Every structure is written in structure tokens, then in C-alpha cells.
Amino acid sequence: MIKLENFHKSFGSTEVLKGVSIEVPTGSVTVILGPSGSGKTTLLRSINFLEPADKGTMILDDKVFDMAAASKKEILEVRRNTAMVFQNYNLFANMTALENVKEGLVLVQKMGRYEALIKAEYYLEKVGMINREHFYPVQLSGGQQQRVGIARALALNPKVILFDEPTSALDPELVGEVLEIMKKIAKEENSTMIVVTHEIGFARDVADQVIFMEGGVVVETGEPRDIIENPKEERTRKFLARFSNR
Amino acid sequence: MDNFLDPVFLLEIFEHLIKYVPITLGLAVGTMIMSCLLALMVTILRYKKVPILGKIGDIYVLLGRALPSMILIYLAFFGIPVLLMAVSGTNKSAMLLSGIPPIAFAALGLTLHTGAYLAEIFRGALQSVNVGQTEAELSIGMTWNQAFFRIILPQAAVFATPMMANQFLNLLKGTSIAFMISVIELFGAANVLASNNNAYLEVYIVTACLYWSTSICFEKLASVLEYNLSYFKRCTSK
Numbered sequence: 001m002i003k004l005e006n007f008h009k010s011f012g013s014t015e016v017l018k019g020v021s022i023e024v025p026t027g028s029v030t031v032i033l034g035p036s037g038s039g040k041t042t043l044l045r046s047i048n049f050l051e052p053a054d055k056g057t058m059i060l061d062d063k064v065f066d067m068a069a070a071s072k073k074e075i076l077e078v079r080r081n082t083a084m085v086f087q088n089y090n091l092f093a094n095m096t097a098l099e100n101v102k103e104g105l106v107l108v109q110k111m112g113r114y115e116a117l118i119k120a121e122y123y124l125e126k127v128g129m130i131n132r133e134h135f136y137p138v139q140l141s142g143g144q145q146q147r148v149g150i151a152r153a154l155a156l157n158p159k160v161i162l163f164d165e166p167t168s169a170l171d172p173e174l175v176g177e178v179l180e181i182m183k184k185i186a187k188e189e190n191s192t193m194i195v196v197t198h199e200i201g202f203a204r205d206v207a208d209q210v211i212f213m214e215g216g217v218v219v220e221t222g223e224p225r226d227i228i229e230n231p232k233e234e235r236t237r238k239f240l241a242r243f244s245n246r
Numbered sequence: 247m248d249n250f251l252d253p254v255f256l257l258e259i260f261e262h263l264i265k266y267v268p269i270t271l272g273l274a275v276g277t278m279i280m281s282c283l284l285a286l287m288v289t290i291l292r293y294k295k296v297p298i299l300g301k302i303g304d305i306y307v308l309l310g311r312a313l314p315s316m317i318l319i320y321l322a323f324f325g326i327p328v329l330l331m332a333v334s335g336t337n338k339s340a341m342l343l344s345g346i347p348p349i350a351f352a353a354l355g356l357t358l359h360t361g362a363y364l365a366e367i368f369r370g371a372l373q374s375v376n377v378g379q380t381e382a383e384l385s386i387g388m389t390w391n392q393a394f395f396r397i398i399l400p401q402a403a404v405f406a407t408p409m410m411a412n413q414f415l416n417l418l419k420g421t422s423i424a425f426m427i428s429v430i431e432l433f434g435a436a437n438v439l440a441s442n443n444n445a446y447l448e449v450y451i452v453t454a455c456l457y458w459s460t461s462i463c464f465e466k467l468a469s470v471l472e473y474n475l476s477y478f479k480r481c482t483s484k
Contacts, residue, residue: 052383083386084381086378086385090381091382093379094397108387108392136478136480138480205402
């Protein structure tokens with residue numbers, strides 16, 4: 001289980017997170033929706049300290065972290081128990097697909113080379129990229145790169161995988177293949193996933209919980225059917241209306 | 247002038263001067279290696295914004311690029327003995343220094359000069375690496391050192407190589423001022439030869455050719471290096 005309590009974050013005088021609290025049960029998929037500037041990406045990035053929160057507490061399984069006063073060791077601990085899939089893939093440019101997935105296993109988890117290879121190939125197979133394992137990122141399409149990014153995150157067996165708009169930078173025809181993989185792993189891997197996305201369809205089909213954020217606060221939380229088909233809040237309704245004709 | 251650019255004479259000059267190419271090369275390559283180490287250290291201190299040391303790095307880079315390399319060489323050659331004498335209060339340490347060949351002081355002065363330029367080249371190269379790379383490393387829990395040496399440096403190196411080659415060629419020619427503190431390298435030997443034989447044109451033409459051909463070798467070497475370092479940017483599989 002991962003639980004965030006009262007997250008605050010400001011950039012200069014702009015308050016981006018104004019006391020956000022969410023709870024994500026183990027093995028569930030939570031989708032965070034909201035207009036741009038609502039703070040959803042910042043929230044995600046504050047979980048693994050890429051954008052340290054000014055205030056807030058996080059409970060990761062049984063460990064409690066004070067987000068504003070975490071030591072270097074605690075930050076490393078959180079990062080080693082979480083993984084992130086980035087909007088711009090951010091594969092290590094100087095490494096092949098296989099090396100990208102192996103890197104964390106060998107360097108961070110101190111796994112043996114052979115064991116890491118087997119595991120990396122297992123996850124590349126899972127995302128359908130095994131036939132491209134020796135390709136460098138520059139030789140892969142955006143969708144392929146993102147699938148490797150997902151394999152890299154999955155292979156670490158993190159307690160939670162953070163997806164930061166994983167399909168926003170993709171060409172429309174490549175979005176589908178990445179969403180398919182994400183659906184597949186949600187079903188097969190039983191991973192805890194927090195997904196920031198604009199893909200309402202994905203939220204409806206896959207999410208166990210949908211959170212709607214706007215202006216740095218959580219407006220509404222609930223099951224996808226309730227939030228998407230029948231939102232209580234006016235702001236949620238307005239936001240979703242823009243997607244209804246998709 | 248019946249012996250104007252006499253080929254036999256030119257060949258004699260060539261045979262004499264080519265013996266000094268290894269000295270120039272040794273000075274340049276040795277300086278380059280030390281400069282790279284110095285610059286890498288300074289770059290890391292500045293990149294990590296280490297308190298005090300990072301600031302010292304900033305000041306060094308400013309000074310090192312602002313001062314003529316000849317002043318740095320003079321400071322090393324004449325300044326260090328005086329400094330040691332002042333600090334120790336005796337002549338003893340300065341006497342010890344007199345056993346050190348001038349070429350070492352030249353290397354020190356040139357290293358200070360080149361190191362400052364390389365530090366700026368490295369800084370630019372690090373900035374060329376997408377910030378997303380760092381975020382990806384951190385997100386999987388790599389330590390700073392792991393991330394820097396495995397991901398950032400190999401990518402920055404590709405960017406830095408052409409400019410480093412540039413800097414090296416500059417240095418190769420810059421070694422000629424070591425003559426000012428009595429180091430007899432290629433240019434120094436040429437000066438002596440030219441004035442002894444009163445054959446300035448011939449000697450300097452041969453010297454120019456020697457510098458030129460050496461430079462060409464290193465240009466080729468740099469492009470091979472750049473090609474090999476950029477293996478991950480090519481659009482063919484491994």
C-alpha cells in the first residue's frame with residue numbers, strides 16, 4: 001500500500017500542490033486525471049523525490065517517510081522501491097534495450113550478470129521487445145522505446161510503478177501498443193500502478209480507482225464508473241465533457 | 247641565391263628537427279592527460295556544486311582562461327621556487343627544485359591553462375546530456391557516481407571530443423612557448439638552428455611542415471575516437 005498525506009509543493013510563489021492525500025492499495029491501478037497545471041505530474045514526481053515536496057508524509061507499505069526532511073538514505077530507499085515510466089521515455093541513450101533493463105538489476109539490486117540477463121529478457125519478451133533487445137534507443141520508435149521503459153520499470157519489481165503521461169509524446173497510432181502493454185501488465189503482474197494520463201478509455205477499462213485533480217487539490221476520488229460516467233463535481237464534469245466525443 | 251630552398255639542405259634540416267618532435271609530442275600529450283584529469287575534477291566539483299571547492303573551481307576556470315599561458319609558465323618556473331623559499335625560509339627546497347627539468351614547469355603551466363579550457367568544454371558537454379537521463383537514473387535508485395560514470399559521461403564524451411581535439415591542437419602549437427624557459431622542443435630547436443645557419447626561411451618551412459603533419463595525425467585520431475564513442479548514435483544494430 002502507498003499512502004500520501006497532505007502533500008504541499010510550491011514553485012516560487014506558485015503553489016502547485018495544496019495538501020493532496022491519496023491512498024493506493026497494493027496491486028491496484030490508480031489513474032490520476034486532470035487538466036494540465038493541476039499538479040498531477042508534480043505529485044507523481046514528488047513521490048520519488050524528483051521534485052521533493054515541501055511538506056507531506058508518505059507511507060510505503062509499513063515505512064513512514066517525512067517528505068520534507070528525508071535523508072539521502074531514505075530518498076535512495078524510496079527510489080529503490082519505486083520505478084517511473086517517463087513521458088519522454090528517457091531510456092539510457094548509450095545502452096541497448098537489453099542493457100537499459102539490466103542496468104538497474106545489476107547496479108542497484110546487485111543481481112548476478114546471468115540472472116539479470118534472464119530477468120531482463122523475460123520482461124522484454126513481456127512487452128514484445130525481445131526481437132529488438134540489441135537496438136539502441138535511437139533505432140527504436142517512440143512506442144518501442146516506451147515499451148522498453150515499461151520493461152525497465154517492471155524488471156525492478158518495485159512496490160509501485162509511477163507512469164508520468166506515458167503516451168502523451170507518442171504519435172496517435174503508437175498510443176495503442178503502449179496502452180495494450182500497460183493493460184496486460186496490470187492484469188498479469190499485479191503491480192501497484194499510479195498512472196497520470198489523459199487516456200480516459202484506459203482509466204475506464206483498467207483503473208481500480210480514479211482520482212480527479214484540479215488546481216493542486218483532489219476534487220473527486222472513486223471507482224472509474226462513478227467518476228467517468230457519473231461525476232458528482234461540476235469541475236470533473238466539465239473536464240470530462242471535453243473527452244466525451246472521443 | 248643559387249641554393250634557394252635547396253632540397254638537400256631542407257632534408258638535413260628535416261633530419262635534425264624531427265628528433266625534437268617526440269619532445270613536443272611528449273609535452274603536449276603529457277599536458278593533455280594531466281589537463282583532462284584536472285578538468286574532470288574541477289568539472290565534477292562545479293557540477294555537484296560542492297561548497298567552497300566548487301567556487302574555487304569557478305575562480306580557477308576564470309583565471310586559467312584569462313591569463314596568457316606564457317604568464318602561467320613563467321609563474322610556475324620562476325614563481326614556485328621563490329614561493330617555496332619564502333614559505334620555508336631557506337634555500338634548501340629551492341635547491342631541490344633546481345633538479346627538476348624546465349619541461350616539467352612548462353607542463354605545469356600549460357596544464358593550468360588547458361585544464362581551464364577543458365573544464366568549460368566538459369561543462370558544456372554535460373549540459374548537452376538530456377536532463378531526463380539523470381531523472382531516469384535517479385528514479386531507479388542509482389547513486390550519483392553510478393549515474394555519472396555509466397550514463398552521463400559516455401554521452402557527454404561524444405559531444406566533448408571534437409572540442410577536445412581542437413583544444414589539443416591548440417596545445418600542440420602552444421608548447422612552442424616552452425622555449426621561453428629554455429626547453430628545447432621543436433620550435434626551440436628550430437630557433438637555434440635558424441640563427442646558427444642564418445637560414446630562417448628553410449628552417450621555419452620545415453618546422454611548419456612538421457607541426458602540420460603532426461596535427462593531421464591527431465585530427466584523424468580524433469575523428470576515429472569520435473566515431474567509436476558515438477556507437478549508440480548510429481542507426482545500425484550492434
